[in-house]
Amino acid sequence: MTPTEGNVCLESVDCTSKTGIDRTKLLKPSRLVLYGLGLILFLFGIMRNPDGWAGFMVFASAYLIFGSGVLLAAIRNVIHGKIFDENFLMSIATLGAFAIGEYPEGVAVMVFYQVGEYLQDSALYRSRRSIEQLMEIRPDYANLLEAGKTRRVNPEEVSIGSVIVVKPGERIPLDGEVIKGSSALDLSALTGESLPREVSEGDQVLSGSVNKSGLIEIRVSTEYSQSTVSRILSLVENAASRKAKTEQFITRFAAYYTPLVVISALLLAVIPPLVISGQDFSTWAYRALIFLVISCPCALVVSIPLSFFGGIGGASRKGILVKGGNYLEALSHVDTVIFDKTGTLTHGYFTVKDVQPATGFSHDDLLRYGAAAAHYSSHPLSVSIREAAITKPEEMLIASCEELPGRGVKINYNDQLILMGNQKLLSEHDIEIGDDSDHKTRVHLAIDGRYAGSITLEDELKDDAVSAVQELRRLGIKQIIMLSGDKQQVAEEIGRKLKLDRVYAELLPDQKVEIIENLEKQKNRSGKNVFVGDGINDAPSLARAEIGVAMGGVASDAALEAADIVLMTGQPSKLAEAVAVARKTRAIVFQNIVLALGVKAVVMGLGLFGLASMWEAVFADVGVALLAVLNAMRAMR
Numbered sequence: 001m002t003p004t005e006g007n008v009c010l011e012s013v014d015c016t017s018k019t020g021i022d023r024t025k026l027l028k029p030s031r032l033v034l035y036g037l038g039l040i041l042f043l044f045g046i047m048r049n050p051d052g053w054a055g056f057m058v059f060a061s062a063y064l065i066f067g068s069g070v071l072l073a074a075i076r077n078v079i080h081g082k083i084f085d086e087n088f089l090m091s092i093a094t095l096g097a098f099a100i101g102e103y104p105e106g107v108a109v110m111v112f113y114q115v116g117e118y119l120q121d122s123a124l125y126r127s128r129r130s131i132e133q134l135m136e137i138r139p140d141y142a143n144l145l146e147a148g149k150t151r152r153v154n155p156e157e158v159s160i161g162s163v164i165v166v167k168p169g170e171r172i173p174l175d176g177e178v179i180k181g182s183s184a185l186d187l188s189a190l191t192g193e194s195l196p197r198e199v200s201e202g203d204q205v206l207s208g209s210v211n212k213s214g215l216i217e218i219r220v221s222t223e224y225s226q227s228t229v230s231r232i233l234s235l236v237e238n239a240a241s242r243k244a245k246t247e248q249f250i251t252r253f254a255a256y257y258t259p260l261v262v263i264s265a266l267l268l269a270v271i272p273p274l275v276i277s278g279q280d281f282s283t284w285a286y287r288a289l290i291f292l293v294i295s296c297p298c299a300l301v302v303s304i305p306l307s308f309f310g311g312i313g314g315a316s317r318k319g320i321l322v323k324g325g326n327y328l329e330a331l332s333h334v335d336t337v338i339f340d341k342t343g344t345l346t347h348g349y350f351t352v353k354d355v356q357p358a359t360g361f362s363h364d365d366l367l368r369y370g371a372a373a374a375h376y377s378s379h380p381l382s383v384s385i386r387e388a389a390i391t392k393p394e395e396m397l398i399a400s401c402e403e404l405p406g407r408g409v410k411i412n413y414n415d416q417l418i419l420m421g422n423q424k425l426l427s428e429h430d431i432e433i434g435d436d437s438d439h440k441t442r443v444h445l446a447i448d449g450r451y452a453g454s455i456t457l458e459d460e461l462k463d464d465a466v467s468a469v470q471e472l473r474r475l476g477i478k479q480i481i482m483l484s485g486d487k488q489q490v491a492e493e494i495g496r497k498l499k500l501d502r503v504y505a506e507l508l509p510d511q512k513v514e515i516i517e518n519l520e521k522q523k524n525r526s527g528k529n530v531f532v533g534d535g536i537n538d539a540p541s542l543a544r545a546e547i548g549v550a551m552g553g554v555a556s557d558a559a560l561e562a563a564d565i566v567l568m569t570g571q572p573s574k575l576a577e578a579v580a581v582a583r584k585t586r587a588i589v590f591q592n593i594v595l596a597l598g599v600k601a602v603v604m605g606l607g608l609f610g611l612a613s614m615w616e617a618v619f620a621d622v623g624v625a626l627l628a629v630l631n632a633m634r635a636m637r
Helices: 029-048 052-079 086-099 103-124 228-242 249-275 281-295 298-317 325-331 363-373 380-388 423-428 465-474 488-498 509-522 536-544 557-562 574-608 614-636
Strands: 142-146 149-153 163-166 176-180 183-186 197-199 216-220 320-322 334-340 346-357 398-404 408-413 416-421 441-447 450-461 479-483 502-504 528-533 547-551 565-567
Touching (some): 029 103, 052 086, 086 103, 249 281, 298 320, 325 547, 325 574, 334 574, 363 408, 363 450, 465 479, 465 488, 509 528
Parallel strands (some): 547 565
Antiparallel strands (some): 142 163, 408 416
8 A cells, every 4th residue: 555644654665763753643633533524424425325416515525535635645646757556546446436426436445445544553553752762871971070070061072081980870971991990880781791890990991881889980082972872872763764664565566556457447448439339438438437446456455454453463462562564574574583692592690500619618508608708799690699599698797898899709707708709819819719711600719718619600591492493493484693792602602502503792782783784685685684682782783673573571661662573471482473473464465465356357357348337346346355354354363
């Protein structure tokens, strides 16, 4: 269906603004009132059947209420050289119906058209709010250090080389280098990883990350417009306009169908009276108008959006929210699936995977000492160790506690000195820990200078991650790829467990977008790529991908708004169900197309020989449309 002003976009027209807001508008109350009046006039005309000019005025008024938009669109397109489209065909067919005195048929076609348009506007598309408003990574201010004093300013006012101060709990507003202090930074908004990064003097830091502990001073290395946070926001705001465009079948088909039937109708009205003796122009003009009424694509215009609406409704029952029929259609052509790791294929939080006590210590001893060392820490690893300990430490026995940025924790517990942290911490105290080169997330403990063992933690796969990949393989997905901000070795281990085709690790959001763009260049022309993510850091990738899928159970607001499809339960296995629903919906759409065109072809043939009257024309148009609608509703199941 060719989009008209105020109607939903179904072809190569960009339906979104730079900020990702759908420009689709639902009918205003005033328009609903107007359509209500038009429907009353239409029903009054059918029931009372007034004669002469009275009947014409009643039906003409209803026709203009429902069909003025189509008529104006046809006129505009003709002026711009686009003559043969659905608007033109519907205009000629309905005006032809009026010319032969079949007023109700002319109005009915426009009523069905507007019903289809309204169903699309209200049911198939959901307005998108501004993503930018939900992007919490945007910094509100920067603490500029001048002459030993700090002044709160707009980040855009800070120049390269200036020094800013970031307090605990504040978001870093600009990229730069730490010149004083140390802290743990939460980079989850940038990389999606839940494990904070320890930074100290000389380390580079990125805007958008959150300072979790110590006060730090940063020398700014980039202007705000070129900073990491600004680039992420820009990607989200502009990616929607670069989406691959999905064309509906009716729009592609109309380029050939519409001029063919118009020319055929014209020839049918003119040639027979000229070449066949005894034939008059009025008879063949009547047959030509019947031919045009039959050829009106009302069944397709109504049933195609309703089929997608049914598919969207059926998907919603399975916990799958699809934001538009075009996304459901595109999903049926997917051959490459790109998963984010953390929060998508994995839970996004750490659990104790293995406890390796040294000689003289037990499993429970190690967890108890670990829980004591982690008692006052908010670090994700500390939280996981506390939860795993069976025997909880007594708080009154903790005499002192000191967090050591970038290394770990040192406490005095029950008159024992406990060290818990990484290899660097224990090396500083000349404590040997053995081989630690397998790149796993591990903390080591030492009690009074003696090595006590290690605790290995892991962000585990979701319960249905393996079955999700297997089901996608069964559906014929050619490539399954994973992108992650995590370490290369950790990501590769996840890839091996899931038997993925490719794994990309240690990525920032803009690097994920770059990989998605490269994959699109390499893909099959008919195939589609889908990206599945969950965090704020995934919003640019979700917006840039041909189809963006967010994990609704854990996704950030930005990810939910940027995505085209949302898996409300947060289960990756739901993606396979979504693909199955999309393919079923596509099959129903194909059935409706065959039904509509098949019946029309038969009745058109009868009309050529004068065997079809306006009643058959009504069935071929409105009747087939109703059958197609009933078939479309099967997608709900």
